Amino acid sequence: MSSSEPLRRNRDFVLLWSGSAFSITGSTASTVAVPLLVLAVTGSAAAAGLAGFVALLPLLVLPVPAGVLVDRCDRKRLMLWCDVVRGLNAASIVLALALGRLTLPQILAVGVVEGSLSVLHDLAAHAAVPNLVPDSRLTEALSLAEARERGATMLGTPLGGLLFGLARALPFLFDAVSYLVSVVTLLLIRKDFQRPSAVDHEQPREPVLPQLAAGFAWLWRQPFLRTATLAVAGSNLLFRALFLAVLVFSRTLGASPAAVGLLLGVAGAGGLLGSLAASWCQRRLRLRTLVVGANWVWALLALGIALTRDLYLLGALYALMWFVGPIWNVAVATQQLRTTPDHLQGRVLGAGALLSGGALPLGSLAGGLLLQYAGTATTLAVLAGWMVLLAAAVTLAGAVRTPPAPEPPHTIPTHPDLEVSQ
Template sequence: MTTAVTTPTERVTPLHRNRDFVLLWVGAAASNLGSTASLIAYPLLVLALTGSAFDAGLAGFFGLLPGLLLQLPAGALVDRWNRRRLMIWCDALRGLGVASVVAALALDRLGLPQILVVCFVEGTLTVLHGLAAHVAVPNLVPESQLALALSRNEARGRAASMLGTPLGGALFTLGRAVPFLADALSYLVSLVTLLLIRKDFEAEPRKDTGGRMADQIGEGLRWLWRQPFLRVTTLLVAGSNLMFRALFLVIVVMATRSGASATGIGVMLGFAGAGGVLGSLAAPWFRRRVPLNVLVIVANWAWAVLMGVIVLTSSQFVLAAAYAAMWFVGPVWNVALGSYQLAITPDRLRGRVLAAMSTLSNGALPLGALAGGLLLDTAGPQGAAAALAVWMLLLAAAATLARSVRRNHDTV
């Protein structure tokens, strides 16, 4: 059984020459780009087939629903099954599902029920694949490179989001089936890279493949609850996720009210995405030099201050710069917290703990979308931004006052 553990006297291979990590990164980059392209193509396809905006929204809902409902059981399965084999099956089945859309389009037999089933199945397999890929990283790289590896993964995801959406629209203009064919091929690339990886994705062989899933999920939840720092920071992430999801809609409305065109808003959001990529690349530098408690507290106060700038400015350029700066801070926080969580969590629990944290933190996203709409309807864009600034100020104060945060001086 090969692992990524090294002794102090061993020479550490540079990350870009770590064959297995590079293969995993490239495969995930391809599938992320393809999935993001199809994400925008699905509603375009449904609109073209049915002309119903509700049906288009339904397709998006079915694709995102597994991320809300299935994180906890998926985490248990990731800890129970062989992770690499699980990811291979996920890629194969995701590719077949998307290929069925291409085939049905070619035969002129595609209907909304098939699209909804494919969206749900693809979303479910993506949850499993994403959890397994994330918790496998500590077994492919030495601990000293964990933050760097996670920063590269963070940059990969943000770049895929930034590039995949316009790519999906461009491919759809070439033909309705083209973005889905590209997505199917991206899963094939990911599958091939997984087959070429030599190292194991587990620290030790799986000994227990049975047991009640509820008990296994409970074990992960109890472990997380007994970690005061992770417990508090997970709740802080949930609070900031709620704010960011609401802020997205508020930013779009504020930019529109200030006279920005649709193209200008797209450029602004692309600028924010670039800020996220830069933050991902800078994250290892901060992780090595800044204690974890300082990163957590400063990140929350930076968001609070930048929210104040957004409330007070009437300039599109200042608005774009502040929003991009908020996106820069995000991956610095994500990499610091993610590397710490993976380093202290036993390998046999990593899938369940990550799933529990994701369920708690990402469960706030739909609430944020709802809050953004309600705030805009009742208080207008400026009032909505002010309310979100107050919310972020309270989160920053909570991070500062939390004893478990202040006591964590961990650095890598």
């Protein structure tokens, strides 16, 4: 494919994008339905919370070992098996409901399998993108991937509740079918998901620990990516705590549950618009400007949220925070994919996911404790102060002030069928 042709004419990328869109929509619908199903089966809110915890646990423990598999195995084959097993996994809920044999242990097991294979599938899909699109279209591809994920999540969330209201098994049946669609689209893709020799770059009997540490070691030697990853971890602490604080604050301002849902829906729309704008922003702004500017915009918006007492302004400020997120994500992800050797992509992605994603439960815990013992106003002030300090640290970081120059063409992951253009 010529680098000048639009991505909509890139058959393989369109297949990957559309198949993933179906599977994300299906998995979101079933994720929303799980706590409703647990409550219906057990009547226990604690059991519903446990189901959510075990489903998220793989995000904390699996990114790094999953990255090793993504680098050492055929990525397309891994994704196919993940979709097949996840489809059967969701179908097991449908079968158990039909037979009247569904139990809490089965729901928990299904959650663990779904969460674990989703980590592996998502890392493989992300690492495959540079091998399916020309380098000049990489930013656009990542922007569309962000939009796909946010749009599918926005669609899947209400759909899960709607389907569950019609019949308890429907969200899980839809999830199983969505994985079947993804399998078909993957089988139709012609290009390889990694360089032909990528799997052979390492010794087959290399010890396990060096393989697990390779992503962290490479990431730590890249000053810009190291700083960006730590900044993401710091900001994720804020965002997770702020999510809970905004919910509590909006209720304090008199918002009904329906209004809170609308506020979150507007925020999700802001994230979707930011995804669509990310490619445009990166074409017109320097990497340093995007990275530093995003942190200061978040800091100013967090200060605005702490100071406002108007519900509509609160919703607008929070939606703007969501708008900026994808622009940051695409800018940093483009730099990471362009500079990481193809045979290390999975492990570097896994290391970054562990560092940034590991901050989410800590942020949730910190937000809950602050709200409980310090109150809403103090919590919002602390979070705003934290974001200002983080923005200042990013601004002063030498690695961000002088980001790395673009890599020479021969170091960028390529595929023989792709025309790479700087």
